[in-house]
Amino acid sequence: MPRPSTDTAERILELAETLVQTQGFNGFSYADIASKLRIRNASIHYHFPSKAQLGLRLIRRYHGNFREALDSIDRTNADARRKLKLYAQLYANVLKDKNRMCLCGMLASDHHTLPKPVRDGVKDFFDDNEAWLTKVLGEGREAGTLRFDGSPAVHARVLLSSLEGAMLVARSYGEVSRFESVAQRLLADLDAKA
Amino acid sequence: MPRPSTDTAERILELAETLVQTQGFNGFSYADIASKLRIRNASIHYHFPSKAQLGLRLIRRYHGNFREALDSIDRTNADARRKLKLYAQLYANVLKDKNRMCLCGMLASDHHTLPKPVRDGVKDFFDDNEAWLTKVLGEGREAGTLRFDGSPAVHARVLLSSLEGAMLVARSYGEVSRFESVAQRLLADLDAKA
DNA sequence: GTCTATAAGATGATAGAC
């Protein structure tokens, strides 16, 4: 059977993700989803009873996919510099796809209006990213391929903040190159030979 | 006479600014303003016929105030490092006040849903900030107090993006210290003696 | 699982009295 049930829920998540990433959590409605998927409002509520629950599912999905990408980078690469480059590309790929913002970066902007569970999900995402970056930065300095002052943890925050901000600003210009030049500079400054 | 007319328009702008900075352009309504200022919906429309016009007035006001702050920094300081520190403090002060996001950073997140004139206003703000930063970075390197690779223009983009992103992420934690540690690291890395 | 129908309230906006 051609996956009968979960299919619609998946299509809803897929579209809702794009909508949050481009318009924000308060910038789209169930009606937007219904019309684009040619289903009814009530069908969405069947799968996701409230918008808060939809938001939470969206974060968990996004975080899970991101986690897999980080694990994949870890599995297939040894060099910290290479890992950071691939990490930045993760962001670039999001931006290249319909000028999307990072899901959690977008939700961070909506922070004040979000249900508590969604807020917490955003924090978890940032925490996980910072932990991964901290680890990679530590490894790189240890191996002598990366050079930076201060703690890996603080520099992880710098990288996370800067990449999120670079996406945010680049979207206003619709220029991915803006993101890329910032990311490139950020990574070049970590180069051991600098 | 105790400024009869402009007073209400000013109070509306003041509150709307906070609302946009904390909830986003799509996260507040005329009703929110009306109830908090104890006036009626129609009174707001008298001063600002459409939300788009309110948004534009908000940006112009914010940009103007920011411009004044930059001019003030230029007037009273010679050292580029000092100027950058004061620049970062401008951002920190916004964040400290009710966990606000930069008005234009917030509007950048709403980019996809904004009226064209508002979008353009956001770009103008970023352009102006980048130009100022580019100038200061150039001066600092010339004077030998700042050290960085690449062009002042690219580094200006790095600083703008990073500070905007640092605000965005810090808001999710409600910790100004998160912003401050990132800003501090960013500026320390530009130090000539690094 | 999807639909029709509908509720109950919010939204941006306007006409016209005071």
Place this chain on the structure above:
DNA sequence: GTCTATCATCTTATAGAC
């Protein structure tokens, strides 16, 4: 310049038929 009254539309959400 502010008000009351009102609009058309959109919003999240639910009840119940199919």
